[in-house]
Amino acid sequence: MQYSWRGFLGLFLVFIGSAIQLRADELPKIEPDVVYGHKDGLALTLDVFRPAGEANRAAVLFMVSGGWYSKWAPPEQAAPLFKPFLQNGYTVMAVRHGSSPRYTIPEAAGDVARAVRFVRQNADRLGVDGDRLGAWGMSAGGHLSLLLGTTGDDGKGDGKEPLDAVASRVQAVVAFVPPTDLRVAVWDAPESLPAYRNFPALNLPLPEAEKFSPLVHVSSDDAPALVIMGGKDELVPPKHGEWIAKAFQEKGVEHKLIVAPEAGHGLEGNHELAFREAVEWFDKHLKKEEE
Incomplete structure (x- = not known):
């Protein structure tokens, strides 16, 4: 099966198309193009979607990433x-992070960590609780979400700018079909699949692949993580989920692994299950007891 970065972006649209349409009374309040940083004279942006009804003040940061390409679309x-x-x-x-092929996986990881710091620093203005932030993504977005969950810090006192002093930790992670170990995926890896040549972001040296593999960074203080894999996924085989579930188990990190046995990389036929499990996971870890 052939995969391309365009296929990944199409997959994002499939998820949109498969979701139930919003009624007029369900339309969110959208604040588009909030600038959370700059690089090379370009703005790094995120869109804020506020519920039409009562907000619980917890926030879910969705990683707009497929093959480490990050594409703008009308919110x-x-x-x-x-x-x-x-x-x-x-x-x-x-x-949205700096997109492949211009920017690398390490740069994308730095961008999304900055986004978490920005949201936490500006939590009051954004109408959220900076202590209740979750990360969610699919495929490359799932990889970046797990990186946030396994490498988030409490702030860097010696950072280059004041924002670096703000914590980049998230309190919960949901990752759909994520690569968890780039050491078997980058082009230099003996196990690398031919399909991975379609992703320039994976043209990464093995030492860098190790640095940016969530599996390598699992530790006891990681965010609780839900990982959902497709049992017939040929691009990111379910063993990626099994590897990180084992590591979470060994370190005592709360986690849940679901493998949809007949699903491929798009979790075909399992969208309702995936979203239900994701909401329940965030409810468990981000909602306050009185809500």
Whole structure:
């Protein structure tokens, strides 16, 4: 089976199209193109989707990433994808990172960590609780979400700018079909699949692949993580989920692994299951008891 970065972006649209459409009374309040940083004279942006009903003040940061490409789309088109979270009171933030092929995986990881710091620093203005932030993504977006969950810090006192002093930790992670160990995926890896040549971001030296593999960084203080894999996924085989589940188990990290036995990389036929499990996971770890 052939895969390309365009296929990944199409997969994002499939998720949007498969979601139930929003009624007029469910339309979120959208704050588009919030600038959370700059690089090379370009703005790094996120879109804020606030629920039409009462907000629970927890936020879900969605990693807009397929093959480590990060594409802008009108936020109104993306809104149906977020319905399961919006209708449960979550504010959703669609985070775009510096996109492949111009920018690398290490740079994308730095961008999304910056986004978490920015949201936490500006939590009051954004209408969220900076201590209740979740990360969610699919495929490359799932990889970046798990990186946030396994490498988030409490702030760097010796950072280059004041924002670096703000914590980049998230309190919960949901990752759909994520690569968890880039050491078997980058082009230099003996196990690398031919399909991976379609992803320039994976033209990464093995030492860098290790640095940016969530599996390598699992430790006891990681965020609770839900990982959902497709049992017939030929691009990111389910063993990626099994590897990190084993590592979480060994370190005592709360986690849940679901393998949809007949699903491929798009979790075909399992979208309802995936979203239901994702909402329940965030409810468990981000909602306050009185809510």
